[in-house]
Amino acid sequence: METMETIDKPPDPCAGSSSDCVTPVLSRRVCLLPINQEYLVVELGSLCEVIEVEGITPVPGMPHVLAGVTTCRGAVIPLIDLRVLLDWSRALVPRYAAVVRHGGVRFGILTDNVPEIQTVQSGDRSEESCGKPSHTHHFLTDFINVTGKKRVRLDLSALLAAIESLPARPAIGSN
Numbered sequence: 001m002e003t004m005e006t007i008d009k010p011p012d013p014c015a016g017s018s019s020d021c022v023t024p025v026l027s028r029r030v031c032l033l034p035i036n037q038e039y040l041v042v043e044l045g046s047l048c049e050v051i052e053v054e055g056i057t058p059v060p061g062m063p064h065v066l067a068g069v070t071t072c073r074g075a076v077i078p079l080i081d082l083r084v085l086l087d088w089s090r091a092l093v094p095r096y097a098a099v100v101r102h103g104g105v106r107f108g109i110l111t112d113n114v115p116e117i118q119t120v121q122s123g124d125r126s127e128e129s130c131g132k133p134s135h136t137h138h139f140l141t142d143f144i145n146v147t148g149k150k151r152v153r154l155d156l157s158a159l160l161a162a163i164e165s166l167p168a169r170p171a172i173g174s175n
Contacts, residue, residue, distance in 0.1 A: 032116040032146060033098055033109055033154070036088040039116070040154045041144050048099040048106065050115055053079070063166035067110060072099060079108045082154075085162065086137065102156040118146050138162065 029044035049072070056068040056079055067081040079097055083090050097108030098115050139158035143150040 027119050027121050030118055030120055030144065030146065031098060032118060032151065033082075033111050034113045034115065035094075035109075035111055036083055036086075036092075037112075038088075039146070039149075039151050040082070040140075041146065041151045042098070042100060042109075042154050042156065044117060046100045046102060046156060047115075048101050050111075051077075051097050051099060051108070053095060053097050053108075053110070061168045061170075063163060064169050065163055065166060070097070070108065072108070075106075077106065077108045079110055080159070080163065081110045083110075085139075100156060102160060105160060120144055120146055 030041050031044050031047045032039040032041060051070075051072050053070055056070055058068040059066065059078075062068075065080055065082070065084045067079045067084075069076050069078050071077065077097070077099060081090070081094070082088075092112055094110035094112055096111045096114055098111055099106060099108045139155050139162050140152045141155045141158070142153050144153050145151075
């Protein structure tokens with residue numbers, strides 16, 4: 001006689017009292033980029049590494065937002081200075097760069113200090129826009145509540161598109 005195995009159905013996790021039923025809270029990690037006494041947020045999955053910038057080589061003919069290039073583990077990395085796009089003070093010389101990857105593009109975003117890593121809950125994203133005119137800073141999208149403060153999310157795709165649309169600075173020695 002063949003024996004049949006019975007597979008017990010797992011108990012319903014919400015079959016007991018309402019205190020037994022816990023809705024899972026989804027969280028994700030983000031990187032806070034300290035720029036000019038503000039913190040811009042990028043998803044941690046986009047961050048490759050943080051480097052100390054020892055030197056920046058200017059590249060003629062590039063838009064002003066591209067501060068130049070540096071090397072990172074033997075690779076040449078373009079460096080973006082968001083203070084230029086945001087019309088923020090450039091009193092401090094950025095010491096670090098958050099090297100990020102978006103699609104097949106790897107680039108550094110200059111920061112004043114070492115970026116911070118934080119955890120945010122799934123409900124911490126605000127539907128409220130960041131209040132910036134869409135024609136000027138459309139790469140700043142919405143707010144995310146990080147450690148009790150509203151921080152603006154940086155859309156890397158929109159940032160790259162904004163940079164591609166900028167005019168190049170004059171080449172050295174051109175009239």
